[in-house]
Amino acid sequence: MGEDKSISNQEIYQILLKLSSTCEHIQKQNEDIKSEVQECRETFSKEIEELKAENKELREEVENLNRKVNAVERKLKKFNVIFYGLKEEEGELKNAEFLLEIINNKLNTPCKSNDIRDYYRIKSKDSEQNNPLIVEFIHYKLVTSILENSSKLKGSGIFVSKDYIQEDYQKRKYLYSKLREAKHNRKEARIKNNTLIIDGVEFTYEDLVEKEQHISQSDIEVIERKEASQKRKKTAISPLEHPRKRVTTRSQERRNN
Missing domain, CATH: 1.10.10 (Arc Repressor Mutant, subunit A)
Structure with missing residues (x-):
């Protein structure tokens, strides 16, 4: 005769108690996890906002620095004039006679050698053309005079511009x-x-x-x-474009009946 494997009500009750306790434990764990996730989200959100604010400050600092650098560079270039189309001659940088001739005779601007601080060629992207010549003057009035008289170079192939x-x-x-x-x-x-x-x-x-x-x-x-x-x-789709419904023999028979 086999063993009696029936479960008493008391045992079922104990099992249900254990299941209930386990469910409560799992539910508490889920709530703890949700709370931790929410805390992480809030922390990350706060850190992201702080990073955004920091990046904004850094961008503003960079922009301010760029403005200051540009202001200094503009001030330095204020005394410069760029000559385009001047033929490059060997040994031209040893003296400024060729440059003084253009400024005095063609641009009708009185200029002496000691009025020029420096002059030098800058590399052009187009190697077939003569490289532009930058001239740094001592006095700003020379720059304005040269630019005002620049139209007198029309037809000579020489052009001048501010730097x-x-x-x-x-x-x-x-x-x-x-x-x-x-x-x-x-x-x-x-x-x-x-x-x-x-x-x-x-x-x-x-x-x-x-x-x-x-x-x-x-x-x-x-x-x-x-x-x-x-x-x-x-x-x-237009009504004329709708495909016609196919009528089979069986469906036709049902209609007739």
């Missing part, structure tokens, strides 16, 4: 591209004091960039609307 820092050079390059664009569209345009004037309206570099970004965003929105419209047209 801009890289940031200002890129801005002026952009302004001149917009100047050519305006003239191509038969508009009256000129550049004065780092400002583009088109049909009497003044535009700074920042104005033009902001305007271009706004136009670009508008163009993107127009394109997106057109694409969405085309997609709707493709999904909306």
